[in-house]
Structure formats: C-alpha cells, structure tokens
Amino acid sequence: MTARDDLRELPSPKSFIVTWILSVFLGGLGIDRMYLGKWGTAILKLVTVGGFGFWYLLDVIFTLIGISRDAEGRRVRGSSTAHVVAWIVAILVLAGGGTGAGVTQPWQSRQSADAGPPVDASALPAPEAGWERISSGSGHGAVTMSGTVADPGAELRLSWAVPDSGASLTVRVSDDSGILIERRLDSTAITAGESEPVETAGGDIVVDVSGAGAWALALDQR
Known part of the structure; x- marks a missing residue:
C-alpha cells in the first residue's frame, strides 16, 4: 500500500455539513468542489452549470451517501446524526419543491393606468374546511397569470369577487x-362566489382574465 493509499484511508478534515450545504445550494456553480480543493473540476462544473444538472445531482447524492472525497482522496465523513438530518432535509425539499404543497403563491396586483379602485381581496369567500x-x-382588466403549482390529482376551485358595477370579465383556469x-x-x-371543484393533472396552473373591470381571484386546492 502506497503513502497515498494510506492517506485515502484517513477521514477528510473538510466538514460533511458544509460540503452538503454547498453541494445543495451552490453546487451548480462548483462551490462545493472549490471547498474540497478540486479546483479543476470546480471550474468545469461552473462553466457547464453543474454539468447541465447531472453533475450537480450526482455530487449531492455522493455527499448524502458518504462517498464524496476531497482533493487528496480522503472521504468526507460526518456523524450519523448529520447524515440523518441531511437526508430528512433533502426529502422535505424534494417533496415540498416538487409539488408546491402548503405554499400560498400570491399573484401581484395588476392595474391599468385608467383603472378604478381594485377589489379588496378580503371580499373573497374564505376556503372551506379541507381546502x-x-x-x-x-x-x-385583462391579464394572464402563471406560477401557481398544483398537486397532481388534486381538486381546484376558483373563488372570485367583483364590484357592484362596471365589471364584465371572463376567467379561464387551465393546466397542461x-x-x-x-x-x-x-x-x-x-x-x-366560487366554482364547482375540478380535478387537475397538476403542474403549472395558468389563469387568464379577459374583459374589463376590477376583480379579486383565488385558487383553492384539496
């Protein structure tokens, strides 16, 4: 066994937690590899934006399962507690980020220069139990809004409020x-009021408003 092989058997002085955090949040820029002293591959990872995502994902997985190594070939090890916490956080991030569940995504108010007073969002019907x-x-007036993510197979319902006069609008809610x-x-x-519940395939939900007048809208999911 060579001296380098002996060195590879030693634990790395680099922190597992720091490596994991850098890998998850800055791995696409190669910062995790810079921290480990792998400057050549770090720059390559930066130029390719995390190897077009694949390299980024592999480094995150390797760090999680404890086989990531520093520039000297020493394995980056952490305590069992640190690994458990890292796995739990990774699962929560993937579960929450993949569905958008539990996150209210407000639409920005849209108002034309000659618009009248907007409708107070408090006039919207409150979500019922389970929604x-x-x-x-x-x-x-008219606008198209996107950025709302619904769970696959969930039911959606549109709630609305318009003023007592001056509104003539059509609202369409679409998924893929x-x-x-x-x-x-x-x-x-x-x-x-509110619409009847409809089932969605999930993903990005687009709300298209056409016509004239003020409005307040909400999407509820169950």
Whole structure:
C-alpha cells in the first residue's frame, strides 16, 4: 500500500455539513468542489452549470451517501446524526419543491393606468374546511397569470369577487391538459362566489382574465 493509499484511508478534515450545504445550494456553480480543493473540476462544473444538472445531482447524492472525497482522496465523513438530518432535509425539499404543497403563491396586483379602485381581496369567500388557498390576488382588466403549482390529482376551485358595477370579465383556469374552469363574471350577476371543484393533472396552473373591470381571484386546492 502506497503513502497515498494510506492517506485515502484517513477521514477528510473538510466538514460533511458544509460540503452538503454547498453541494445543495451552490453546487451548480462548483462551490462545493472549490471547498474540497478540486479546483479543476470546480471550474468545469461552473462553466457547464453543474454539468447541465447531472453533475450537480450526482455530487449531492455522493455527499448524502458518504462517498464524496476531497482533493487528496480522503472521504468526507460526518456523524450519523448529520447524515440523518441531511437526508430528512433533502426529502422535505424534494417533496415540498416538487409539488408546491402548503405554499400560498400570491399573484401581484395588476392595474391599468385608467383603472378604478381594485377589489379588496378580503371580499373573497374564505376556503372551506379541507381546502387550502394556494394563490390569490386582485387587479383590473385583462391579464394572464402563471406560477401557481398544483398537486397532481388534486381538486381546484376558483373563488372570485367583483364590484357592484362596471365589471364584465371572463376567467379561464387551465393546466397542461386544457381548460379546467371557465367563468363569466358580471356585476349584474353574483358579485362573489366560487366554482364547482375540478380535478387537475397538476403542474403549472395558468389563469387568464379577459374583459374589463376590477376583480379579486383565488385558487383553492384539496
């Protein structure tokens, strides 16, 4: 066994927790490899933005399972508690980030220069028991909004509020499969209410508003 082989059997002085945090949050820039002293591959990882994602993912996995090594070939080891915590956090990040569950994603208010007063979002019907509000906002006139992520197989319901006069709007809610909800909102009809529940394929939900007048909208999920 050579001296280098002996060295490889020693634990790395580099911190497992620091390596894991850098790998998860800055791994796409190669910062984790810079920390481990692997400057050549760190620069390559930076230039390729984490090896187009694959290298980033591999380094995160290698760190989690405890086979990541520093520039001298010494394994980066952590305590069993540190590994358990790292796994739990990784699972929570993947579960939460993949579905968007439990996160209310507010739409920004949209209002044209000649718009009247917006509708107060407090006028929206409150979610019933078992329903979770995942997006809400108010605005005026036509706009298309995206960025809301729904769980696959979940039910969605649109809630709305419009002023007593001056509103003539059509709202369409779509996912990748097509239009889920289409609702005509008119000040001469019901000024606040909610649609029937519909099942969604999940993913990015697009809300398209056309027409004129102020509005407040919300999406609920169960």
